[in-house]
Structures are given as C-alpha cells and as structure tokens.
Amino acid sequence: xxxxxxxxxxxxxxxxxxxxxxxxxxxxxxxxxxxxxxxxxxxxxxxxxxxxxxxxxxxxxxxxxxxxxxxxxxxxxxxxxxxxxxxxxxxxxxxxxxxxxxxxxxxxxxxxxxxxxxxxxxxxxxxxxxxxxxxxxxxxxxxxxxxxxxxxxxxxxxxxxxxxxxxxxxxx
Numbered sequence: 001x002x003x004x005x006x007x008x009x010x011x012x013x014x015x016x017x018x019x020x021x022x023x024x025x026x027x028x029x030x031x032x033x034x035x036x037x038x039x040x041x042x043x044x045x046x047x048x049x050x051x052x053x054x055x056x057x058x059x060x061x062x063x064x065x066x067x068x069x070x071x072x073x074x075x076x077x078x079x080x081x082x083x084x085x086x087x088x089x090x091x092x093x094x095x096x097x098x099x100x101x102x103x104x105x106x107x108x109x110x111x112x113x114x115x116x117x118x119x120x121x122x123x124x125x126x127x128x129x130x131x132x133x134x135x136x137x138x139x140x141x142x143x144x145x146x147x148x149x150x151x152x153x154x155x156x157x158x159x160x161x162x163x164x165x166x167x168x169x170x171x172x
Contacts, residue, residue: 012024012162012163012170013170015165016163016165016168016170019165019168020165020168022168023051024163024168024169024170025041025043025053025152025154025167025168025169025170026051026052026053026170026172027039027041027052027053027055027154027169027170027171027172028052028064028067028171028172029162029171029172031054031055031060031063031064032055032156032171035055035156036156037155037156037157038153038154038155038156038157039055039153039154039156040055040056040147040151040152040153040154041053041054041055041056041151041152041154042054042056042109042147042148042150042151042152043150044064044068045087045088045089045108046065046068046069046086046087046088047086047087047088048069048086050068050069052064052068053152054109056105056109056111056147056148056151057105058101058102058105061101061104061105061109062101065100065101065104069086071083071097071100072097073097073098073100073101074097074098075096075097075098080096080097080098082094082095082096083095083096083097083100085100085103085104087104087107087108090107090108092107102124106123106124107123109147109148109150109151110146110147110148110149110150110151111123111145111146111147111148112145112146112148113125113127113128113143113144113145113146114128114143114144114145114146115128115131115132115135115138115141115143115144116141116142116143116144117137117138117140117141118135118137118138118141120138121146125143128143154167154169155167159171
C-alpha cells in the first residue's frame with residue numbers, strides 16, 4: 001500500500017479519470033494506519049472544494065478537519081469562540097471547534113447508532129449506551145451502526161502502489 005509519489009499523482013489521477021469516467025477518490029494514506037482490510041469513507045463537502053474522502057470515524061473526521069481545513073478540533077472551553085460549519089448547505093453557525101467533528105459525523109456523514117432490540121436511532125454512541133442502560137427491554141441490545149447513504153467501503157487489499165483502478169482510489 002505504497003503512497004503515490006507527488007510527481008506521479010497527477011498522471012494517476014488523469015488515468016483513473018479517463019478509465020472510470022469520474023474523479024478518483026482521494027484518501028490520506030495516514031488515515032489508513034488503523035485499518036487492515038477495509039475502510040468506510042465519505043466525501044468531504046467542506047466549502048472550498050475539498051476533494052478528499054474521510055474515514056467515517058470521529059477521530060479521522062477530527063484529524064481531517066485539522067489537517068485540511070485548519071480547525072483546532074480540541075478547543076472546547078467555555079470561552080472558545082464558536083465557528084460556522086462550512087459544510088455545503090449547513091446553516092449551523094454556533095458550534096464550538098471541539099464539537100465540529102461530532103457535528104460533521106452525525107449531521108453530514110449521516111452516522112446513526114441503532115438499537116438492535118427496539119430499532120431506536122441515535123445520533124451519538126453515548127446516547128445509545130445511555131438508552132441501553134436505562135431501557136429494561138434493551139439492556140442486552142447490540143448497536144447497529146448505519147454509516148449513511150454516501151459512504152463507501154474501500155477494500156485495502158486491492159490498493160497496490162498507492163492506488164486502485166478497480167476502486168478508483170488514490171492514496172495521497
């Protein structure tokens with residue numbers, strides 16, 4: 001799973017665009033270190049034309065927002081200035097930078113935690129855990145994670161030399 005060298009990236013992008021007819025999926029290679037066989041990604045729709053795909057995990061969303069959009073996602077104190085979410089179509093203007101990753105994960109990537117016993121859907125994992133503790137009929141419930149309609153599973157086995165023509169993926 002070697003990264004594509006920057007001198008080759010443009011050539012590989014052009015080749016994949018021609019081969020598949022759509023722009024390739026760009027994934028930061030350092031986001032894949034914790035994955036062995038597959039990763040679920042979602043396109044970033046932050047204003048300004050971000051073309052990256054983000055692994056659908058809170059830690060990776062936070063890392064992406066910090067590295068690619070300059071947001072200090074650890075700022076949560078009471079005196080932290082609130083920011084506007086710049087996800088295309090979002091009207092949220094009162095989010096603390098420390099909460100923006102969770103906001104993006106649940107509101108824009110569409111991740112939901114669903115109770116296997118009663119089917120209740122939660123926007124946060126801690127809300128599901130609280131539900132399973134407080135609802136006597138759901139105490140043995142398993143969580144089922146719904147990753148949203150636009151997410152896509154990338155099989156890392158087929159990425160060779162930092163790219164995959166069959167999956168239309170480039171690691172950068």
